[in-house]
Amino acid sequence: MERSDLTAYFEKQRISRHVTRRKVKKPVISLDISITCKRRCVCVFVRATVRIAHKPTMPSPIPVSRLLPRDFYPPSLGVGVCSSPLARPAHGGSTLKVPAARRTHGGPWSSAIHWQELSAMQPVGSGGFGSVYKARYFGHIVAVKKVKKRCKNKLASRQSFWAELNAAHLRHDNVVRVIAATTCVPADADNEDNIGTVLMEYVGSRNLHHVIYGCADAAAALGGDAWLRYAADIARGLRFLHAHGVVHLDIKPANVLVSAGDVCKIVDFGSSVRVEDLRGGCVSHVGGTYTHRAPELLRGQRVTPKADIFSFGITLWQLITREQPYTGDREHVLYAVVAYDLRPPLEEDEPGGRTTATPLGGRRTRGDLVRRCWSGEAAVRPDAEEVLVALGELRSRTT
Numbered sequence: 001m002e003r004s005d006l007t008a009y010f011e012k013q014r015i016s017r018h019v020t021r022r023k024v025k026k027p028v029i030s031l032d033i034s035i036t037c038k039r040r041c042v043c044v045f046v047r048a049t050v051r052i053a054h055k056p057t058m059p060s061p062i063p064v065s066r067l068l069p070r071d072f073y074p075p076s077l078g079v080g081v082c083s084s085p086l087a088r089p090a091h092g093g094s095t096l097k098v099p100a101a102r103r104t105h106g107g108p109w110s111s112a113i114h115w116q117e118l119s120a121m122q123p124v125g126s127g128g129f130g131s132v133y134k135a136r137y138f139g140h141i142v143a144v145k146k147v148k149k150r151c152k153n154k155l156a157s158r159q160s161f162w163a164e165l166n167a168a169h170l171r172h173d174n175v176v177r178v179i180a181a182t183t184c185v186p187a188d189a190d191n192e193d194n195i196g197t198v199l200m201e202y203v204g205s206r207n208l209h210h211v212i213y214g215c216a217d218a219a220a221a222l223g224g225d226a227w228l229r230y231a232a233d234i235a236r237g238l239r240f241l242h243a244h245g246v247v248h249l250d251i252k253p254a255n256v257l258v259s260a261g262d263v264c265k266i267v268d269f270g271s272s273v274r275v276e277d278l279r280g281g282c283v284s285h286v287g288g289t290y291t292h293r294a295p296e297l298l299r300g301q302r303v304t305p306k307a308d309i310f311s312f313g314i315t316l317w318q319l320i321t322r323e324q325p326y327t328g329d330r331e332h333v334l335y336a337v338v339a340y341d342l343r344p345p346l347e348e349d350e351p352g353g354r355t356t357a358t359p360l361g362g363r364r365t366r367g368d369l370v371r372r373c374w375s376g377e378a379a380v381r382p383d384a385e386e387v388l389v390a391l392g393e394l395r396s397r398t399t
Contacts, residue, residue, distance in 0.1 A: 113180045113199060118144070124205050129160060129270050130194065134202060142179060145198040147270075154195075160270040160287070161196040167246050167269050174237030176257060176267040177201040203265050208253035208315075212322050219322070227319040228395045230256075232388060233264035234312060239384035241266070242305040245275040249303070250288040251311035253318055278303055290334055291325050295376050298338050306378035309387065313373025317344050320366060341376050366394055 117138050124132045130148040134141065147161045161183070168178035179199040208230060215221045222230075234256055241248060248255075250271040257265045271287030288297070294310035297303065314325050325344040326333045336342035346367045369390045375381050382390065 111180070111182055113182045113184075113197060114138075115186055118199075129268075134205075137179070137199060141202045143176075143200045143202045145200065146194045147196050147198070148193050149195050157195045161198075163272045164196075164198050164269050166272045166274055167241060167244075170240070170244055170246070172237060172240040173263065174233050174265055175240065176203060176265045200267070203257040203259050203267070206258045208256040208258055208264065208319075211258055212253055212318055213324075222319060222322065225395055225398050228391055228398070229262070230258075230264050231312075231316050231319060232391045232395075234266065234315065235384050235387045235391060237264070237266040238305075238308050238312060239388065242308070242384055246272055247275065247303060247305050248272050248308050248311075249297075250292070251308050251315060252289050252292045253315055256315070273303060275305070290330050293334075293337075294378070295338050295341075296378055298334055304378055305383065306381045309373050309381045309384065310375075310378075312387065313370050313381075314344070316366075316373060317346070317370050320370070343371075343374055346370065364390060364393065369394070 114137075118135055120134075120136045121144065122134045124134050124143065126132065130146045133144040133146070135144045136142070145164070147157065147164065149157050165178065165181055167175060168181065171177060177200060179201065181196065181198040183196040185194055185197055211221055211230075234251070238248070238251070246269075248266060248269060248271070250268060251266070255266065255268040257267050259265060288311070292311040292314045294307040297307055318325065321344070323344070326342075333342070369382075369387070372380065372382055372390075373387065
């Protein structure tokens with residue numbers, strides 16, 4: 001950008017009203033990233049703002065007190081400041097304003113982590129996303145999730161981190177609460193491969209997958225109305241998320257933590273999207289687990305909350321049968337789900353698992369509810385409120 005007009009660049013991005021005109025005589029930032037994704041563009045710009053602010057001869061063209069339009073921020077950015085322990089020796093660091101668009105529907109969460117208060121890190125689990133630790137933060141037990149960079153797809157890593165915060169502003173008994181999150185991490189060996197860190201409430205290391213498949217006596221653990229209680233907890237969490245415009249897109253037993261009080265809490269929002277960010281119709285990246293992914297997502301169609309209901313249907317089937325939904329190669333399963341309406345077999349199904357939705361009305365069984373939830377047509381599936389009503393009817397007949 002030597003001797004280029006910085007204002008002209010920002011005018012192309014439709015944010016000129018927030019920019020003071022000035023000439024740039026020396027390269028300041030690298031803008032070789034294709035401006036095709038608002039999230040990518042804003043991430044680059046935010047980092048550049050911090051770097052420019054530290055140059056005495058080149059103050060930032062955008063005052064720190066001014067905020068960019070809401071649409072130009074990653075959709076999951078929260079409130080407060082992003083504090084880096086690397087910027088100053090004290091535990092403050094340089095601050096960067098972020099919009100207050102998420103200051104609703106629950107208690108505050110922080111976009112600054114006080115690293116000196118984080119101690120006693122113990123590994124809990126790890127996966128493709130990164131690692132989870134149990135730790136103490138200001139004396140309280142918390143879960144620490146470090147989202148790692150993916151060397152082959154760094155954009156996916158950034159999207160996964162921002163998606164983790166889609167529900168950070170929300171508070172519900174059946175959704176794991178976010179305490180703090182930041183992309184500013186200490187420069188040490190443990191963090192050099194991390195793109196960001198999220199602090200969450202610590203629920204425990206037991207999830208619904210362990211209850212279904214890892215329990216010595218799963219039949220007893222899920223006997224009586226236990227499976228109904230677990231299913232209702234998940235449905236209540238989904239009802240709340242959908243009411244606040246969040247679609248999880250990766251509902252499965254492994255992403256449902258079970259507390260010491262036997263309460264289910266939805267966790268892992270790395271594949272989630274906000275409904276308000278789907279104005280363009282489809283999303284370019286749809287994560288999730290192939291065994292639980294709705295057929296319309298496999299076809300590249302529009303994302304709606306009904307995609308979570310499909311995943312819930314597969315999860316409900318697992319609670320009932322305590323079996324794995326599919327066997328065989330991933331590609332073959334995906335093709336059969338879309339082309340042949342393949343579903344896991346229910347007791348009254350004919351061989352092959354081919355199923356159709358049960359018409360509304362009449363006395364419904366749990367199999368009827370499962371079929372409605374995993375219907376190939378999103379419009380046929382119930383919403384989370386209707387699922388709760390159906391579960392209540394089933395529970396009333398078991399007591």
